[in-house]
Amino acid sequence: MAMKLRDLIRKVRACKTAAEERAVIAKESAMIRTAIREEQEHYRHRNVAKLLFMHMLGYPTHFGQLECMKLIASPHFPEKRIGYLGMMLLLSEEADVLMLATNSLKNDMNSQNKFISGLALCTIGNLATADMSRDLAPEVDKHLKSGMPYLRKKANLAMARCLTKCPDMVEDFVDRVVTLLKDKNHGVLITVVQLMTQVLMIDLKNAEEEGENPFETDCRKAFLRLVPMLVKMLRNLLSSGYSPEYDVAGISDPFLQVQLLTLLRLLGTKNEKASEEMNDVLAQVATNTESSKNAGNAILYECVQTIMGIESEDGLRVLAVNILGRFLLNRDNNIRYVALNTLSRCIKEQQETIDGSVPTESANTASAALQKHRNTVVDCLKDPDISIRQRALELIYYMVNQENVEALTAELLNYLVLCPREHRSDICTRILRVVERFSPDDRWRVDTLITMLTIAGREASREVQSAAVIYISRSGDDIHAYATHKLLKAIRDDDGSQRGLLVVGIWCVGEYGDHLLSPYSYTPSPGPGETMNGAPVSITFMALDPLSVVQAVETVTKRHSCPDYIKERALTCFAKLCDRFANKGDAAALTLLQNLIKQHEVSHSLELQLRACEYDALVNATKGIKTVVKKPEAEPDLFGVTDNGNTGEGVSASVINAAKEALSRMPVVDLKVLDKKREEAFGDIPMPKAKLAAPAPAGSGDLLDLNDMFGGTAAPAPAQNGGAEAPKSDLDLLTDIFAASSVAPVAPVGGGGGYDPFGAAGPVAAMPAPTNPLDIFGAPPTISATMPVPPAVGNPLDIFGAPPAAVPMATPVSIPMAPMMDAPAPAANASVVVPGFTHEGLTIEFECSKPDIWNKQSSELIAKCTNASSDAMYGFNLQCAVPKYVTMEMEPPTSTTIPVTGMNTAKVVTQKIKVTNSQLGTKNLMLKLKVSFTLQGRKIEHLATCGGFPAGEY
Amino acid sequence: MAISFLLMVNKQGQTRLSSYYEWISLIERNALESEIIRKCLSRSEFQCSFVEYRGYKVVYRRYASLFFIVGTKLSKDGNDNPENELGLLEFIHNLVETMDKWAGSICELDIMYSLELIHFLLDEMVQNGHIVESNKMNVLRPLDLMERESQKAESIYR
Structure with a gap:
């Protein structure tokens, strides 16, 4: 004796734990299976009802599918009813047993009992397959003409389902709808309108597949003839007054109205005549609908979408935008959300059409109307609901144009202060885009960027920082002075956390430090449109003395939290300042500068040490002093290079000039570089590693040579970490700038002979423990005659000794900067992409890089998963095995769900794997991969096996 | 375009009724239901009733301890013919009112214990994700008649 459904529910409810519940269900499932096996007809109906409950709880119920089939064949109504319900809930469209139901469905549709035919129609509407649709469509069609509205409405939707499954049948049914549209019953009307909507969408798809004009098909033409009828129906609904049957909050049948408006939108798209026919009624809906209740707002919302979707009159579009404006003022968050969403969709579509063709009158009018609601949208930025704020932000980006850029950017900056930290980076990038496109003048642009960095320097991406530097350097001297003064002030006020600001600020102070020594004042001239209250406010900065400038930057570097990359920038800044302040008569500042540089000669960071030593040499060279690096006491004098100690002898004038040029102001970066960077960052086109991104106008003499030379020095560095063939080079632009500046002046030197030693600098750098580099070079000690070469550990100045004496002196002084500056960048970024495998739509690729330039054995693999199937993959799990000589560390994946790649919000799922190959060079890295996931319910x-890593490098 | 699924879930995250108008496998259903309810529960009443999740636009409304959740598919290429969110919200209310009229005053336990009856009611209102009928009387009258028909054989089949 099986228990009743009620008892089962009670039993399940009494369970205290999930395990207990599972046990109850397992027991009951077993009972049901037994009952099925023993053909207990009497309980069939009850068992299927219980299966429905178990299915809802998420337990498997496939064994009950056949029982449903048996139930629907039963002559008793209650059994049939539960059988059909079970079919609709338990069976998928793909289930084979569904075929068995075709005959029962046919019989039931012909039943005299309207409820039985109704059940059959409902079932067809919910799960008819293509085959069933073909077989049953004639029966469904009979019911379209049925005398009972109860069956007509169900038949409409059943037909809609049949047509979606068999699109080729569409044409035969077009004329049926005319009579149905004359129906009095709202249920029939709403379903027939939905049927028409479906048919139109199917038709659109058919036409596209067959390459016809989708707006000229027979079906659409037939429907277009019905537009006056639909319009009349909508008008009747509006004017019918109170009809208690379908009234919702004083509005007659909002559901039908919404569906009608949707259908009208489809018909009016790209059709002038139909649009004209519906213009009036749309205006009527827009003006007469009560907007105090949700039902009314739903209609208004649909109406606005229709107005925007069809070829409507300008006046109507303005009306629609105004309705949305009213929505924005509404206190209900739902309505504001809808309004913001619709507005940004409209404006996006408009911009697309404007971009594609000549701007039309109507588009301009609507966006002008939209601009009136600017303040309302801006107010939404202050809403407590984050989803409203995000939508408003989205909309504001679209609204910005030349006229309102200043006001809206100010609002964006305000929001930047308030918004959660994780959104800041994104907003910064967006502000940068706005500033790039619409900036009225250079000063405003620079001003905005600096303000942005002051607020969110911590979160601003490197791209934003680089862009700020470029825009500052591109503007005139006046702006240079202004920006530098402003940035120095900002740096002083900052607590050291806005690192983006520090990077940009320190660069500017170094580059334009001389401007700081003179006072700066600027009086903005009132613009033609502005009304000035009282006297214009002028901006004044006092002149600073060199010492205080240097101290300001020093304070930044002395902070405990100051990261190395800022110290690196600061060193460059100090070196440049030595040049800028050279003739200002402030010896104390100059001494301080050199001391600051020298301090880092003993830094633990190799990069800092390198920079410090080189800059010191460079600065000394400008003064005509040869750099002498003291030999460490413990180091044996391997090559008999004797240190002359304090040599007082000077260097030649050409060296002094070259050094001075190296420190002098750098050439302006071409904007093309920025664009190119962006292409590289966003496009997937593999690009050759173009090192010399910045064209250097200063060294205009021989650009090609410069290219060669640069290529020659740069190539070995990435080669040794296997990154030479990396498709993307996301080098930091700042690095490029510095590299370009240091090399540009030497361009005329250009000879070929002296570069090999620098090329060899790579391997030195890669040695895990840098010993005396001279070992490798085996350079003859006599070279030290040209420049004393002290055997300092790891000091790249050593390699100065390598070039043959014939090379002009200027080369060694400045060229080493190139590899030195560039080395860290490719190490961090250059990478190889190795395909893993592709299986069931899932593709895994490994992006390999060497995180640590000094340790070639360790590498970092980032597994990138892309999903080319039609559904998301769940429960993704990647396991890796490596040979014994490799050690491995795996981090968890960013997500265990891989969305379909290319979908709206899809992010690439990645997983980081760190490997160390202890037998690098003799054996290659191999990976054995085991991946598991669930796709469309299948495990x-x-x-x-993946072994495609570049030989000898991984 | 149409409704993809309709859920009734209580505050503890237990599903009390689910109806899917497109096939989703059992495992995915369970994941979907639990994640959607978690999202809905975490929102305050001052926030709007729309959530976008896994390619679905989810519209929810809370009645006492029960959440009524309706999901529609977002079209893949973005924006054409999105479902009217406010209309769906209104439909949820219509459904609740109809159930209220049917059972006097509907509560979570009513829904739970008369699972199949609520499904029958829903089938009168929604078919394949489209609205069939929004008039309460037109929904309830046939239901009532059918119920009477079933009662005749009740003693044997229940």
Whole structure:
């Protein structure tokens, strides 16, 4: 004796733990299976009802599918009813047993009992397959003409389902709808309108597949003839007054109205005549609908979408935008959300059409109307609901144009202060885009960027920082002075956390430090449109003395939290300041500068040490003093290079000039570089590693040579970490700038002979423990005659000794800067992409890089998963095995769900794997991969071997 | 375009009724339901009733301890013909009112214990994700008649 459904529910409710519940269900499932096996007809109906409950709880119920089939064949109504319900809930469209139901469905549709035919129609509407649709469509069609509205409405939707499954049948049914539209019953009307909507969408798809004009098909033409009828129906609904049957909050049948408006939108799209026919009624809906209740707002919302979607009159569009404006003022968050969403969709579509063709009158009018609601949208930025704020932000980006850029950017900056930290980076990038496109003048642009960095320097991406530097350097001297003064002030006020600001600020102070020594004042001239209250406010900065400038930057570097990359920038800044302040008569500042540089000669960071030593040499060279690096006491004098100690002898004038040029102001970066960077960052086109991104106008003499030379020095560095063939080079632009500046002046030197030693600098750098580099070079000690070469550990100045004496002196002084500056960048960024495998739509690629330039054995693999199937993959799990000589560390994946790549919000799922190959050079890295995931309910496992890593490098 | 699924879930995250108008496998259903309810529960009443999740636009409304959740598919290429969110919200209310009229005053336990009856009611209102009928009387009258028909054989089949 099986228990009743009620008892089962009670039993399940009494369970205290999930395990207990599972046990109850398992027991009951077993009972049901037994009952099925023993053909207990009497309980069939009850068992299927219980299966429905278990299915809802998420337990498997596939064994009950056949029982449903048996139930629907029963002559008793209650059994049939539950059988059909079970079918609709338990069976998928793909289930084979569904075929068995075709005959029962046919019989039931012909039943005299309207409820039985109704059940059959409902079932067809919910799960008819293509085959069933073909077989049953004639029966469904009979019911379209049925005398009972109860069956007509169900038949409409059943037909809609049949047509979606068999699109080729569409044409035969077009004329049926005319009579149905004359129906009095709202249920029939709403379903027939939905049927028409479906048919139109199917038709659109058919036409596209067959390459016809989708707006000229027979079906659409037939429907277009019905537009006056639809319009009349909508008008009747509006004017019918109170009809208690379908009234919702004083509005007659809002559901039908919404569906009608949707259908009208489809018909009016790209059709002048139909649009004209519906213009009046749309205006009527827009003006007469009560907007105090949600039902009314739903209609207004649909109406606005229709107005925007069809070829409507300008006046109507303005009306629609105004309705949205009213929505924005509404206190209900739902309505504001809808309004913001619709507005940004409209404006996006408009911009697309404007971009594609000549701007039309109507588009301009609507966006002008939209601009009136600017303040309302801006107010939404202050809403407590974050989803409203995000939508408003989205909309504001679209609204910005030349006229309102200043006001809106100010609002964006305000929001930047308030918004959660994780959104800041994104907003910064967006502000940068706005500033790039619409900036009225250089000063405003620079001003905005600096303000942005002051607020969110911590979160601003490197791209934003680089862009700020470029825009500052591109503007005139006046702006240079202004920006530098402003940035120095900002740096002083900052507590050291806005690192983006520090990077940009320190660069500017170094580059334009001389401007700081003179006072700066600027009086903005009132613009033609502005009304000035009282006297214009002028901006004044006092002149600073060199010492205080240097101290300001020093304070930044002395902070405990100051990261190395800022110290690196600061060193460059100090070196440049030595040049800028050279003739200002402030010896104390100059001494301080050199001391600051020298301090880092003993830094633990190799990069800092390198920079410090080189800059010191450079600065000394400008003064005509040869750099002498003291030999460490413990180091044996391997090559008999004797240190002359304090040599007082000077260097030649050409060296002094070259050094001075190296420190002098750098050439302006071409904007093309920025664009190119962006292309590289966003496009997937593999690009050759173009090192010399910045064209250097200063060294205009021989650009090609410069290219060669640069290529020659740069190539070995990435080669040794296997990154030479990396498709993307996301080098920091700042690095490029510095590199370009240091090399540009030497361009005329250009000879070929002296570069090999620098090329060899790479391997030195890669040595885990840098010993005396001279070992490798085996350079003859006599070279020290040209420049004393002290055997300092790891000091790249050593390699100065390598070039043959014939090379002009200027080369060694400045060229080493190039590899030195560039080395860290490719190490961090250059990478190889190795395909893993592709299985069931899942593709895994490994992006390999060497995180640590000094340790070639360790590498970092980032597994990138892309999903080319039609559904998301769940429960993604990647396991890796490596040979004994490799050690491995795996981090968890960023997500275990891989969305379909290319979808709206899809992010690439990645997983980081760190490997160390202890036998690098003799044996290659191999990976054995085991991946498992669930796709469309199937559990998929796959094994693969991946050995495509570049030989000798991984 | 149409409704993809309709859920009734209580505050503890237990599903009390689910109806899917497109096939989703059992495992995915469970994941979907639990994540959506978690999202809905974490929102305050001052926030709007729309959530976008896994390619669905989810519209929810809370009645006492029960959440009524309706999901519609977002079209893949973005924006054409999105479902009217406010209309769906209104439909949820219509459904609740109809259930209220049917059972006097509907509560969570009513829904739970008369699972199949609520499904029958829903089938009168929604078919394949489209609205069939929004008039309460037109929904309830046939239901009532059918119920009477079933009662005749009740003693044997229940």
